[in-house]
Amino acid sequence: MRLNRTELILLGVALLLAAGGLIAPQWLVFLLTMALAKSMVVQGVVMQMRAGLVTFGQGLYFCVGGYAVGMSGHFLDISDLALLLVIGVGAAVLLAMLLGLLMTRYREIFFAMLSLAFSMILYGVLVKSSALGSTDGFNVKAWSLFGWSPAQGQAPLALFIIIVGVCAVLAVLLHRYSRSSAGMMCEAIRENEVRVEYLGQSPRWVLYMNYVAAAAVSALGGGFMALSAGHIDPEMAYWITSGEFVFIALLGGTAHVAAPFIAAIVFAVVRTYAIELVPHSWQMILGFTLLAIIVFLPKGLWSLFTGQARRAKA
Amino acid sequence: MSCILETQGLCKAFGAVTAAKDVNVRIRPGEVVGVIGSNGAGKTTFINMVTGYLKPSSGQVLFNGQSIIGRTPRAITRLGMARSFQVAQLFPQLSVMDNLLIAVAAAQNPFPSLLAPMRTAARVALADAMLAQFDIARWRDTQVTAVPQGVRKLIDIAMALIGEPQMLLLDEPTSGVSAEEKTALMDTVMRVVAERRVTVLFVEHDMDVVRRYVSRILAFYSGEVLADGVPEQVLANPRVQEFVTGSQKVHQRVAL
Numbered sequence: 001m002r003l004n005r006t007e008l009i010l011l012g013v014a015l016l017l018a019a020g021g022l023i024a025p026q027w028l029v030f031l032l033t034m035a036l037a038k039s040m041v042v043q044g045v046v047m048q049m050r051a052g053l054v055t056f057g058q059g060l061y062f063c064v065g066g067y068a069v070g071m072s073g074h075f076l077d078i079s080d081l082a083l084l085l086v087i088g089v090g091a092a093v094l095l096a097m098l099l100g101l102l103m104t105r106y107r108e109i110f111f112a113m114l115s116l117a118f119s120m121i122l123y124g125v126l127v128k129s130s131a132l133g134s135t136d137g138f139n140v141k142a143w144s145l146f147g148w149s150p151a152q153g154q155a156p157l158a159l160f161i162i163i164v165g166v167c168a169v170l171a172v173l174l175h176r177y178s179r180s181s182a183g184m185m186c187e188a189i190r191e192n193e194v195r196v197e198y199l200g201q202s203p204r205w206v207l208y209m210n211y212v213a214a215a216a217v218s219a220l221g222g223g224f225m226a227l228s229a230g231h232i233d234p235e236m237a238y239w240i241t242s243g244e245f246v247f248i249a250l251l252g253g254t255a256h257v258a259a260p261f262i263a264a265i266v267f268a269v270v271r272t273y274a275i276e277l278v279p280h281s282w283q284m285i286l287g288f289t290l291l292a293i294i295v296f297l298p299k300g301l302w303s304l305f306t307g308q309a310r311r312a313k314a
Numbered sequence: 315m316s317c318i319l320e321t322q323g324l325c326k327a328f329g330a331v332t333a334a335k336d337v338n339v340r341i342r343p344g345e346v347v348g349v350i351g352s353n354g355a356g357k358t359t360f361i362n363m364v365t366g367y368l369k370p371s372s373g374q375v376l377f378n379g380q381s382i383i384g385r386t387p388r389a390i391t392r393l394g395m396a397r398s399f400q401v402a403q404l405f406p407q408l409s410v411m412d413n414l415l416i417a418v419a420a421a422q423n424p425f426p427s428l429l430a431p432m433r434t435a436a437r438v439a440l441a442d443a444m445l446a447q448f449d450i451a452r453w454r455d456t457q458v459t460a461v462p463q464g465v466r467k468l469i470d471i472a473m474a475l476i477g478e479p480q481m482l483l484l485d486e487p488t489s490g491v492s493a494e495e496k497t498a499l500m501d502t503v504m505r506v507v508a509e510r511r512v513t514v515l516f517v518e519h520d521m522d523v524v525r526r527y528v529s530r531i532l533a534f535y536s537g538e539v540l541a542d543g544v545p546e547q548v549l550a551n552p553r554v555q556e557f558v559t560g561s562q563k564v565h566q567r568v569a570l
Contacts, residue, residue, distance in 0.1 A: 175432070176429045
């Protein structure tokens with residue numbers, strides 16, 4: 001597999017980030033792990049935004065990934081991280097393959113509301129499931145990897161390095177996807193679905209593939225979140241959680257695969273300091289941040305980089 | 315001679331409004347057929363039914379002898395019947411080259427690849443050749459929103475032709491184009507379709523354009539085919555003059 005310049009940069013940044021984790025304080029390692037887990041869900045949101053669809057229910061797959069990981073450990077006594085994540089992604093893919101048949105019939109606000117509806121149905125089911133801890137959720141068992149278990153206190157750093165590695169591979173794959181025929185066809189559908197149909201392509205099939213792929217990526221984030229936080233609860237499927245993913249997607253923009261990663265980290269830092277600064281009205285700071293982004297950087301934080309590149313070329 | 319396109323008793327009603335009434339048309343391979351008629355005569359409805367956008371209320375559409383009723387537009391496109399639109403249907407935020415590359419990728423594979431890049435040297439070469447054929451290569455890297463209307467029409471037609479269809483349906487290819495540009499645009503289009511030996515059916519209001527390029531005219535009025543024949547014969551038909559071209563009224567007014 002030959003890597004192009006962008007992909008090499010993405011892998012280089014990931015390497016630096018992983019190395020930085022070795023010297024960073026534990027709270028920062030944890031914060032970055034959570035941010036990267038969320039960034040995967042945001043990637044799922046952005047994938048659909050590129051096809052012209054806004055989902056207010058991506059928390060559904062975030063939650064499915066998290067609960068599949070948690071339940072596999074709890075009920076099946078599986079502790080292998082790789083296997084747990086595969087189960088989480090597999091569960092989300094199966095659900096997305098089913099729901100996608102309906103979802104891809106809808107566009108615009110109808111798609112957004114239907115996605116929200118499905119995530120809220122899951123939320124309602126989980127809240128009523130006493131076997132799964134109802135509103136409290138339940139704790140996720142400690143993980144191992146191919147028979148190796150991290151030493152006491154080393155798990156957060158090990159998980160951070162693993163998630164950085166996974167994010168690096170994901171970034172390369174998503175970068176390729178965005179330039180592939182399927183990725184470009186998503187943009188074409190956003191621009192003019194009728195024309196895509198008259199070019200001999202099925203917009204529904206393209207959107208279906210995109211929907212399932214976005215679910216898989218989001219479930220991966222949910223799985224990592226469960227392993228990192230060590231706890232899962234129905235809030236993962238709540239509409240505010242899904243709204244947060246859309247917020248981060250808008251913060252970063254859809255122009256580059258790196259944007260959701262950057263935006264998720266910026267969001268985590270801003271939120272942490274906002275809570276520290278004004279514990280009871282931190283949401284106001286987030287609101288002003290989003291307002292500023294929409295007014296001054298309508299294409300998201302990534303436009304800071306593209307603007308700089310344009311100026312350098314000029 | 316066998317037909318490439320045949321419609322049998324094609325009807326379409328939108329509630330109480332009848333947009334097509336017993337339309338029977340036979341198009342032979344290689345023909346260039348002009349479809350004329352006043353606004354609301356049923357021309358675009360006819361094209362929309364033939365290309366799968368609208369389902370006829372009754373009747374049959376045969377393409378190369380095969381029924382295409384109930385097929386999706388993409389299935390009909392893949393069978394070899396492409397179309398362009400009254401308002402050019404492009405991807406406005408993308409460059410001209412990307413528009414064509416998407417058309418090439420779509421034509422080559424009904425199931426787009428998830429990881430292989432869309433922009434390959436072979437596809438770029440194909441798109442470049444098409445741009446050169448239509449004399450619009452200088453707009454290659456321009457965003458579609460920044461190109462003139464006439465060029466947009468040509469891009470729309472180029473995208474339809476990229477899948478190498480046997481038949482091309484053009485819905486008012488010169489609408490929105492200035493009078494001075496019309497002839498140059500149609501000369502280019504007709505040159506390219508002649509080189510590719512594509513059967514053409516085009517809807518047009520401008521009778522000069524119709525006379526110049528077609529070998530046969532279908533005149534529509536109130537959802538029906540009023541006349542079908544060579545241009546001189548159809549345009550001399552008193553009913554066509556009265557209901558379609560309006561030339562009889564003009565003559566009458568002049569006589570008065």
